[in-house]
Amino acid sequence: MIFSSYYWGLSLLFAAISAGLTFALGYNTGSVKTKDGSGPNSTLIAGALIVFVIDLLLQRFDFYYVQPTLNGSFFGYWTPLFVASVPAIIVGNLLTGGGAALRSVLVAVLLILVPTVQTAVETVGPGNAKRFADLPQVTIADKTEKMPPTDEQHLVQVTENMAALKAKTVLSSKGNYSTLYKIGNLTLQAVKGHRYYAAPLVPTNSGDTTWTPFFGGRATSPGYVLVDAEDKEATPELHDGFHISLFEDMPFSMNLERFAYQAGYDKGDLDNATFEVDDNLQPHYTITYVTPAFGDITGRKVSKVLVVDVANEEPAIHAYAPGDAAIKWVDRVISEDLVKTYAKDWGIYGQAYSQSGFWAWASIFFDISGQDTMVPAGGNEGTMLSYTKDDHNVWVVPMTSQNSTDHGVIGVLVFETDRNKATFYPGLRGFNHGGSVIQTMFGVKDNAQTKYEIENLELYNIYGHLTWVAIYTRPQALGSTFGAVGFMDASSQEVSDVAYGQDLQTALADYTTKMGSGNGGRVANGENDTVALDGTIWRIAPNGASYRFQLIGDAKHYFDVTTQVYQGTPLLRDGDHVSGNYMDTHQALSSVRALQLVGNGPDVAAAKAADKK
Numbered sequence: 001m002i003f004s005s006y007y008w009g010l011s012l013l014f015a016a017i018s019a020g021l022t023f024a025l026g027y028n029t030g031s032v033k034t035k036d037g038s039g040p041n042s043t044l045i046a047g048a049l050i051v052f053v054i055d056l057l058l059q060r061f062d063f064y065y066v067q068p069t070l071n072g073s074f075f076g077y078w079t080p081l082f083v084a085s086v087p088a089i090i091v092g093n094l095l096t097g098g099g100a101a102l103r104s105v106l107v108a109v110l111l112i113l114v115p116t117v118q119t120a121v122e123t124v125g126p127g128n129a130k131r132f133a134d135l136p137q138v139t140i141a142d143k144t145e146k147m148p149p150t151d152e153q154h155l156v157q158v159t160e161n162m163a164a165l166k167a168k169t170v171l172s173s174k175g176n177y178s179t180l181y182k183i184g185n186l187t188l189q190a191v192k193g194h195r196y197y198a199a200p201l202v203p204t205n206s207g208d209t210t211w212t213p214f215f216g217g218r219a220t221s222p223g224y225v226l227v228d229a230e231d232k233e234a235t236p237e238l239h240d241g242f243h244i245s246l247f248e249d250m251p252f253s254m255n256l257e258r259f260a261y262q263a264g265y266d267k268g269d270l271d272n273a274t275f276e277v278d279d280n281l282q283p284h285y286t287i288t289y290v291t292p293a294f295g296d297i298t299g300r301k302v303s304k305v306l307v308v309d310v311a312n313e314e315p316a317i318h319a320y321a322p323g324d325a326a327i328k329w330v331d332r333v334i335s336e337d338l339v340k341t342y343a344k345d346w347g348i349y350g351q352a353y354s355q356s357g358f359w360a361w362a363s364i365f366f367d368i369s370g371q372d373t374m375v376p377a378g379g380n381e382g383t384m385l386s387y388t389k390d391d392h393n394v395w396v397v398p399m400t401s402q403n404s405t406d407h408g409v410i411g412v413l414v415f416e417t418d419r420n421k422a423t424f425y426p427g428l429r430g431f432n433h434g435g436s437v438i439q440t441m442f443g444v445k446d447n448a449q450t451k452y453e454i455e456n457l458e459l460y461n462i463y464g465h466l467t468w469v470a471i472y473t474r475p476q477a478l479g480s481t482f483g484a485v486g487f488m489d490a491s492s493q494e495v496s497d498v499a500y501g502q503d504l505q506t507a508l509a510d511y512t513t514k515m516g517s518g519n520g521g522r523v524a525n526g527e528n529d530t531v532a533l534d535g536t537i538w539r540i541a542p543n544g545a546s547y548r549f550q551l552i553g554d555a556k557h558y559f560d561v562t563t564q565v566y567q568g569t570p571l572l573r574d575g576d577h578v579s580g581n582y583m584d585t586h587q588a589l590s591s592v593r594a595l596q597l598v599g600n601g602p603d604v605a606a607a608k609a610a611d612k613k
Contacts, residue, residue, distance in 0.1 A: 133350030200223075565593065577599040
């Protein structure tokens with residue numbers, strides 16, 4: 001704080017204002033007049049000088065540690081003005097024996113009243129409600145539309161706790177790293193289309209974490225770890241040879257947000273500080289710079305995306321507009337917290353009732369009525385990025401009513417993560433979210449013995465079906481380990497409908513089988529239409545609750561069929577001629593939706609011919 005050269009000018013200015021306010025509060029007040037009553041005595045002047053020193057220290061503390069956002073009332077300087085007023089009021093009243101009480105009250109009222117009025121002007125009423133609701137730029141999709149399809153072959157199977165356990169093992173794989181560093185915050189991200197968790201190595205010894213930055217220096221870290229988020233068997237990677245000198249939770253000159261604040265980004269919130277690596281595996285921190293949307297006092301809008309290059313010992317900061325092609329590799333421009341704020345504002349104030357008149361708005365604002373409103377579903381679903389087939393990522397937010405006992409979804413909001421843009425899908429409704437879904441998926445028969453816990457629950461569009469995907473894990477002291485993955489059609493919350501497997505392909509095969517057999521009467525849709533099949537069975541064999549076969553001349557497809565689809569399935573033999581249709585999942589394994597026997601195989605046909613003779 002003392003050694004930093006930043007904000008000394010503002011600190012001196014407001015310390016002088018504090019001293020001047022002390023002087024003004026005591027001037028011409030009886031106990032601090034000169035004997036002839038002509039002006040202030042030396043006590044008041046001394047008091048003002050003391051307040052100058054006290055407030056200078058307070059201002060330095062405020063600018064260095066608190067880092068106030070310089071926006072809002074009094075041209076953005078409400079916070080330092082408040083810090084200047086407190087010691088002035090206290091000392092001014094001590095010097096005057098309470099004689100400055102009325103003047104102090106006027107100062108306090110001014111400090112409180114001005115921002116209160118400004119905030120009210122920018123927030124009260126249906127017109128302002130509409131402005132807040134319009135901030136996320138939500139487009140309403142047609143009721144028949146589906147959310148973007150998920151790339152089922154690149155699902156995130158490794159949870160953050162699993163990644164933490166893997167990252168700690170790689171830390172001890174080289175030299176004395178484990179004695180000098182710990183693993184920082186892990187962040188899910190895409191690198192060249194593949195999903196990883198990345199985290200910097202963070203210094204742990206007090207000489208590096210306290211004393212070096214205390215005197216204005218920076219200790220460095222040699223690099224970061226990458227943990228594969230798609231493949232639970234992949235070995236975590238250690239990338240070193242760098243000189244990372246900024247961290248999210250370090251004090252003094254090694255603090256990331258302080259570095260950005262002192263670089264001039266002090267008029268908004270430094271949101272969503274995240275460690276990310278680009279497609280060339282170079283380390284960066286990304287920060288979303290959020291400023292007030294209305295009147296420089298309320299609302300939240302993304303002004304800039306800050307990218308801090310930390311590959312070298314002297315970090316460099318760059319600012320970009322949201323959606324800039326140069327930062328296409330940045331996964332989180334719109335943060336999870338900002339998405340939830342936007343979703344709540346739009347769900348409550350973006351509907352017709354709250355904008356119909358002042359009293360309607362007031363009944364919503366004061367929680368008298370919840371008519372025509374919706375809010376983001378509680379729980380953790382949607383907090384992991386959903387990666388789509390066109391290789392970008394979105395936030396998926398199920399929306400529900402404000403009734404705390406209601407677990408029903410009445411629509412799904414999908415937010416782009418690289419820009420302020422969202423789509424609401426009103427047709428995706430009529431299913432449950434949260435705890436009840438976890439209970440159903442936990443109760444699947446295959447989990448009865450192991451009783452793996454569900455650590456992640458996400459809502460995806462898989463094979464054209466709105467699907468809950470759960471990652472089952474076993475907690476450990478240092479994290480957790482993978483147990484299984486489960487799929488459940490969101491519109492059919494039955495334990496028997498949960499597809500479960502100890503690897504992704506097994507679970508997907510089970511899921512396609514359940515959908516192929518009708519899964520409660522639902523049909524394939526969208527990008528997974530039914531396709532005709534007709535041919536001769538080359539090989540057929542039992543495969544769990546279904547039978548798997550391949551047709552002569554089609555080496556690219558395997559077909560699963562159950563007795564629910566065709567009751568005569570157990571009687572089918574190699575060489576039988578069959579026809580029907582299957583659900584095209586664009587994978588080698590497909591589920592048969594309809595099947596019929598056209599003709600028996602040659603052995604049976606020969607036997608029948610011999611019998612006739």
